[in-house]
Amino acid sequence: MADRARISEAAAAESRPLFESLADLNRVIHEPARLAILTVLANCESADFTFLENATGLTKGNLSVQLARLEKAALISIEKTPKKNRTITTLRILPEGRRQLARYWARMEEIRGRASSD
Amino acid sequence: MPDTQRLEFVTRHFSDLQTIRFAPAPIAMILIAAAQPMPHVGRIAAWSILLIFLSAAVGFYRWSTAAIRRHYGSVQVSAEEKRRMERNPMIVALRIALGLAALLYLLFPLTSWSDFYLAFTVLLTLLRTILDSTNPASRRIAWGLGLVILFGASPILFRFDNGAPLFVLAGATWLGLSVFDFVLLRRSLSYTSPMVRYG
Numbered sequence: 623m624a625d626r627a628r629i630s631e632a633a634a635a636e637s638r639p640l641f642e643s644l645a646d647l648n649r650v651i652h653e654p655a656r657l658a659i660l661t662v663l664a665n666c667e668s669a670d671f672t673f674l675e676n677a678t679g680l681t682k683g684n685l686s687v688q689l690a691r692l693e694k695a696a697l698i699s700i701e702k703t704p705k706k707n708r709t710i711t712t713l714r715i716l717p718e719g720r721r722q723l724a725r726y727w728a729r730m731e732e733i734r735g736r737a738s739s740d
Numbered sequence: 741m742p743d744t745q746r747l748e749f750v751t752r753h754f755s756d757l758q759t760i761r762f763a764p765a766p767i768a769m770i771l772i773a774a775a776q777p778m779p780h781v782g783r784i785a786a787w788s789i790l791l792i793f794l795s796a797a798v799g800f801y802r803w804s805t806a807a808i809r810r811h812y813g814s815v816q817v818s819a820e821e822k823r824r825m826e827r828n829p830m831i832v833a834l835r836i837a838l839g840l841a842a843l844l845y846l847l848f849p850l851t852s853w854s855d856f857y858l859a860f861t862v863l864l865t866l867l868r869t870i871l872d873s874t875n876p877a878s879r880r881i882a883w884g885l886g887l888v889i890l891f892g893a894s895p896i897l898f899r900f901d902n903g904a905p906l907f908v909l910a911g912a913t914w915l916g917l918s919v920f921d922f923v924l925l926r927r928s929l930s931y932t933s934p935m936v937r938y939g
Contacts, residue, residue: 661744665751666815673813676929677750 644733650695651726655680655688660723663698663715671711689713697722745876750928752874754815757925759918761804764797766918769911776904812929825868834864862890862910882920886913 651657658678662669669677675685692698697719701712715723750757772778781789825831838860845853866887870880890913897906 658743658747661747662751665748665817666821667818668816669751670813670815672810673754673815676812677747679931 647729648722648726650691650697651722653688655684656692657726659685659688659692659713660697660715660719663713664720664723668712668714671713674713692719746928746931749874749876750925751815752817752821754812754925755817756869757921758804758808760922761801761808763804763915763918764793764800766911766914768793768797770908770915773904773907773911776901812925825872828868828871830867830871831864834860834867859891859894863887866890876924879921879924883917886917889913 651660655678658680659674662674662677671685674680674689675682678685680688689698689700693700697716699714699716701714703710703712838857841856841860842853845856866883869875869883870887872880890910893909894906897903897909
């Protein structure tokens with residue numbers, strides 16, 4: 623059943639014009655900063671705010687904004703734990719986030735394949 | 741390295757790249773072997789030196805762990821990810837060979853088992869990094885060079901001064917690879933694509 627749905631989805635994607643496929647990309651993920659954050663979180667169980675700040679090179683403010691958007695889209699979870707005089711922020715990717723990221727890369731591959739064959 | 745590969749590498753190997761925290765151990769190996777023949781010291785002095793060294797090593801480990809966490813943050817990788825390289829066919833084959841060697845030793849205890857076991861452990865540790873395709877080529881080459889130097893020179897150096905030059909070489913290789921890994925960690929974290937930073 624799921625296979626049939628996937629095949630019909632792939633067939634529908636094949637017949638769609640290229641620009642329409644591009645417009646269909648998940649806009650929350652299709653932004654370099656958020657894609658970088660999701661790439662980090664997809665490769666670990668959890669990471670803290672400092673690591674994400676270093677790995678992505680984003681400023682604290684920008685990173686906070688991007689994390690809030692990802693949390694609002696239910697792609698990641700944010701956990702704040704008080705420790706001594708500061709708060710440790712731990713980030714995790716949710717199963718839906720993992721699924722959406724895999725789907726995003728599959729769609730990108732498909733677009734790349736079609737663009738090079740056109 | 742493309743951005744996604746760099747991020748994947750630095751996230752998965754964040755802990756592996758921090759072996760510099762154990763630096764007192766290879767430094768001690770080099771110093772002890774270089775000081776051969778050891779000058780005679782009394783029992784109390786020997787214990788004091790050992791105690792001071794152990795305190796310094798533990799202190800350095802705790803300080804460097806806290807400093808790395810403060811500057812670079814922390815990452816938890818899954819248990820599955822930690823065991824990933826254990827399924828590599830070459831690692832599995834070597835573990836079987838080690839098991840067979842242990843069985844042979846039980847039947848014919850002729851060789852020095854501790855030396856053999858140590859060499860096998862070092863070989864497995866080096867191979868786990870060399871065979872891991874998620875590592876960048878530079879790291880795999882550096883660890884490969886470490887393996888060639890260590891195992892190439894061992895049969896020759898083992899014969900001199902009760903193996904002291906081999907100890908120096910092993911300590912220097914360990915320290916060299918730790919420094920290389922830490923520099924790689926810093927470089928991987930310091931580079932960010934402008935596309936990510938400015939969107």
